[in-house]
Amino acid sequence: MEAFGSLLDGFALALTPLNLFWALLGVTLGTAIGILPGIGPALTVALLLPVTFQLDATSAFIMFAGIYYGAMYGSSTTSILLNTPGESGSIITAIEGNLMARKGRGAPALATAAIGSFIAGTLATLALTFLAPIIVDLALRFGPAEYFALMILAFTTVSAVLGASILRGLASLFLGLALGLVGIDLQTGQARFTLGFPQLLDGIDIVIVAVGLFAVGEAFYIISRRDLATEEVVPIKGSIWMTAAEWARSWKPWLRGSVIGFPLGAMPAGGTEIPTFLSYLVERRLSRHPEEFGKGAIEGVAGPEAANNSAVAGVLVPLLTLGLPTSATAAILLAAFQQYGLQPGPMLFQNEGELVWSLIASLYIGNLMLLVLNLPLVGLWVRLLSIPRPLLYAGILVFATLGTYSLNGSAFDLVLLYIIGVVGFLMRRFGVPVAPCIIGLILGPLAEQHFRRALSISQGDPTVFFSSPLSATLLAIAALALFGPMILRWRMNRAAQSS
Amino acid sequence: MLDFAGRRARRWRIPFAAAAMMMTVATAPAAQTLDRLELIAPASPGGGWDQTARSMQEAMQSEGIIGRVEVENIPGAGGTIGLAQFVDSRAGQGDAMMISGLVMVGAILTNQAPVTLEQVTPIARLTGEYEVIVVPADSPHQSLQDLIDAFREDPGSVSWGGGSAGGTDHILVGLIAQEVGADPSKINYIPFSGGGEALAAILGGHVTAGVSGLGEWVGQIQAGELRALAISSPERLPGVDIPTLMEGGVDLDLVNWRGVVAPPELDEAEREALLGAADTMAKSETWQGILENRNWMDAYLPGDEFAAFLEEERQRVEGVLRDIGLVQ
Numbered sequence: 001m002e003a004f005g006s007l008l009d010g011f012a013l014a015l016t017p018l019n020l021f022w023a024l025l026g027v028t029l030g031t032a033i034g035i036l037p038g039i040g041p042a043l044t045v046a047l048l049l050p051v052t053f054q055l056d057a058t059s060a061f062i063m064f065a066g067i068y069y070g071a072m073y074g075s076s077t078t079s080i081l082l083n084t085p086g087e088s089g090s091i092i093t094a095i096e097g098n099l100m101a102r103k104g105r106g107a108p109a110l111a112t113a114a115i116g117s118f119i120a121g122t123l124a125t126l127a128l129t130f131l132a133p134i135i136v137d138l139a140l141r142f143g144p145a146e147y148f149a150l151m152i153l154a155f156t157t158v159s160a161v162l163g164a165s166i167l168r169g170l171a172s173l174f175l176g177l178a179l180g181l182v183g184i185d186l187q188t189g190q191a192r193f194t195l196g197f198p199q200l201l202d203g204i205d206i207v208i209v210a211v212g213l214f215a216v217g218e219a220f221y222i223i224s225r226r227d228l229a230t231e232e233v234v235p236i237k238g239s240i241w242m243t244a245a246e247w248a249r250s251w252k253p254w255l256r257g258s259v260i261g262f263p264l265g266a267m268p269a270g271g272t273e274i275p276t277f278l279s280y281l282v283e284r285r286l287s288r289h290p291e292e293f294g295k296g297a298i299e300g301v302a303g304p305e306a307a308n309n310s311a312v313a314g315v316l317v318p319l320l321t322l323g324l325p326t327s328a329t330a331a332i333l334l335a336a337f338q339q340y341g342l343q344p345g346p347m348l349f350q351n352e353g354e355l356v357w358s359l360i361a362s363l364y365i366g367n368l369m370l371l372v373l374n375l376p377l378v379g380l381w382v383r384l385l386s387i388p389r390p391l392l393y394a395g396i397l398v399f400a401t402l403g404t405y406s407l408n409g410s411a412f413d414l415v416l417l418y419i420i421g422v423v424g425f426l427m428r429r430f431g432v433p434v435a436p437c438i439i440g441l442i443l444g445p446l447a448e449q450h451f452r453r454a455l456s457i458s459q460g461d462p463t464v465f466f467s468s469p470l471s472a473t474l475l476a477i478a479a480l481a482l483f484g485p486m487i488l489r490w491r492m493n494r495a496a497q498s499s
Numbered sequence: 500m501l502d503f504a505g506r507r508a509r510r511w512r513i514p515f516a517a518a519a520m521m522m523t524v525a526t527a528p529a530a531q532t533l534d535r536l537e538l539i540a541p542a543s544p545g546g547g548w549d550q551t552a553r554s555m556q557e558a559m560q561s562e563g564i565i566g567r568v569e570v571e572n573i574p575g576a577g578g579t580i581g582l583a584q585f586v587d588s589r590a591g592q593g594d595a596m597m598i599s600g601l602v603m604v605g606a607i608l609t610n611q612a613p614v615t616l617e618q619v620t621p622i623a624r625l626t627g628e629y630e631v632i633v634v635p636a637d638s639p640h641q642s643l644q645d646l647i648d649a650f651r652e653d654p655g656s657v658s659w660g661g662g663s664a665g666g667t668d669h670i671l672v673g674l675i676a677q678e679v680g681a682d683p684s685k686i687n688y689i690p691f692s693g694g695g696e697a698l699a700a701i702l703g704g705h706v707t708a709g710v711s712g713l714g715e716w717v718g719q720i721q722a723g724e725l726r727a728l729a730i731s732s733p734e735r736l737p738g739v740d741i742p743t744l745m746e747g748g749v750d751l752d753l754v755n756w757r758g759v760v761a762p763p764e765l766d767e768a769e770r771e772a773l774l775g776a777a778d779t780m781a782k783s784e785t786w787q788g789i790l791e792n793r794n795w796m797d798a799y800l801p802g803d804e805f806a807a808f809l810e811e812e813r814q815r816v817e818g819v820l821r822d823i824g825l826v827q
Binding site: 188318322339348408 | 658
């Protein structure tokens with residue numbers, strides 16, 4: 001166990017008081033930026049780079065890793081309590097998590113998110129320690145055809161969030177797909193649907209749509225209702241801790257989420273969103289309480305929250321072993337490595353073993369710090385919900401506006417945010433679910449690009465999607481996920497009729 | 500209330516004045532030029548243009564060339580959004596500059612941007628990076644000649660992975676096609692977002708070859724996971740064991756350059772001041788140290804020569820993007 005010995009050395013380095021301080025600073029900062037939509041870990045690390053140049057490399061990376069992990073924790077808090085996802089990786093959390101919060105179960109939702117994140121983060125860091133080479137090998141097998149199949153599988157998540165009316169759910173999905181088309185087409189460099197606005201050339205930022213549909217749309221909807229002041233708010237019902245039943249329903253989703261998140265994080269174009277979609281889909285299919293989904297099911301928080309944290313550790317696998325950045329934050333971390341004259345890649349473990357192992361050790365430490373930091377605060381956070389509604393929603397609007405402006409410092413984005421907010425309001429007003437729209441927006445462009453890349457490489461031969469075993473398997477699972485429940489239901493109906 | 504505000508202002512006046520005095524003293528030696536400069540990076544924090552801007556900021560401030568340099572990021576659309584704002588709102592301002600580069604030349608053409616680089620005042624080309632052409636270690640193509648033969652035979656059968664459509668990597672493949680007599684419109688170029696995705700596709704053997712800046716893949720080349728077939732420099736680089744395109748029989752070179760430009764409508768004195776500041780900076784110890792640290796090549800080319808170079812580049816890029824079919 002060579003890795004184990006190196007890891008212990010890493011702990012010895014990371015546990016110095018000074019490095020612990022940087023880890024603490026990192027996770028605190030990360031939690032703060034995770035809460036604010038718009039400012040993400042990538043931007044924060046980029047802005048800190050010139051400052052941290054004075055630090056030694058190990059301390060700087062320990063802090064950066066803390067920021068990355070912390071952002072995932074922080075963003076789940078606002079997703080659950082305020083229905084305002086701070087990062088795109090917690091959009092799915094907002095669906096069930098916010099419903100739980102409204103029923104007075106906000107505290108257990110936060111707790112299951114924090115504990116799930118901790119467990120997933122720890123498991124994934126373990127996997128990073130011992131499984132890195134295998135995971136990298138798997139990730140590299142994914143070419144455009146396999147990615148396309150993966151996106152199709154992720155698309156079946158839509159079937160789980162369609163809501164009562166299939167027509168309305170699909171309308172929302174297609175709105176998302178249409179929004180995803182806006183901007184320069186990567187494959188040809190041509191602009192699509194930009195209506196002549198140069199600000200739309202880079203597409204519409206997912207965060208703007210998510211914050212607009214969720215937070216702003218919600219605020220408008222609440223304002224439009226006459227019972228604003230009198231509506232009963234349930235800040236806390238029952239124990240603020242998780243009940244035995246909630247524990248029992250959480251632990252499996254935590255583990256499954258960890259397993260789903262890690263390899264997907266290691267894939268370029270995997271990101272933190274797709275694992276949360278898949279985890280949500282899996283939990284909904286496997287749950288013994290499927291009727292609670294859409295009304296605040298704890299599995300729908302536990303799984304995706306574990307998945308997004310696990311994906312964050314997964315991102316570090318190709319970064320450290322291949323020098324391959326698979327997310328925006330990883331790309332900035334790569335730049336940070338280069339600033340210190342380090343070249344991440346196959347040689348990094350040999351040349352800079354000390355740095356890499358202390359970074360991995362600090363991930364364990366950061367994770368523990370985040371749990372200690374977040375769990376006691378749960379009681380404090382949920383009190384946010386006792387703020388009178390008019391004040392709370394005014395606060396959310398300020399928050400959403402500031403966060404969006406911080407994305408690009410562009411007033412155009414603010415106009416866009418409020419237009420999307422009005423759309424979100426109308427969707428609520430007419431019972432159209434918003435989640436399919438977000439899924440379409442995130443997955444649509446990815447699926448399209450991979451589809452066209454795959455066909456371009458195969459020179460137009462569509463069998464490429466079935467001739468690769470990986471791709472064929474993924475498509476088969478997607479078909480099963482989509483049609484399996486239908487066939488089951490049909491057979492049960494027939495059985496019921498014939499008996 | 501009013502009185503309170505007045506007292507507060509008085510209380511702050513003394514330290515503020517002292518700080519202002521100290522700042523004046525510190526910048527006194529460079530007072531003959533500029534004491535403030537606004538430097539626009541037309542990209543998000545972290546990218547190449549942003550890093551160039553922040554390195555300039557560091558060099559100019561620590562060398563005392565300009566008292567205070569403020570970097571502002573205006574990201575979007577290959578820098579054309581920053582360019583449009585720069586030209587529209589900073590015209591005639593002698594205390595503003597913007598980072599530019601080859602990618603912007605291409606983006607202006609493919610986006611049909613209304614504002615172009617012909618409207619700005621070129622100040623200096625500063626850094627450059629050469630492009631490498633790589634194949635995975637287990638590729639059948641051993642040399643550039645092998646790859647070019649396959650490419651000439653059937654351009655579609657060779658898939659090239661690189662950055663966005665119409666970017667530096669795509670331009671290089673187009674130039675190669677022009678040079679070896681393959682039809683540029685038949686190039687099978689697969690754009691990836693970000694160097695990571697392209698690298699994964701090459702390592703996994705999903706595309707035939709890859710094109711990118713040398714710095715991005717130097718680690719994988721050294722580790723033997725990628726085989727570098729050619730580099731786009733005119734001569735071999737010291738310490739880099741990669742043959743040039745010319746050695747492989749493809750008569751061209753390409754550098755992914757970055758530089759600074761100033762707003763339109765400057766008078767001669769303002770232009771001279773900025774040219775002087777850029778010149779002092781490019782030759783300073785701090786800047787040379789930054790270049791070495793970051794592995795950037797010194798590509799300094801001042802004022803008029805840079806303007807002539809810019810025009811040549813524009814024509815070359817426009818020609819190749821037309822042949823590829825990205826510009827009508």
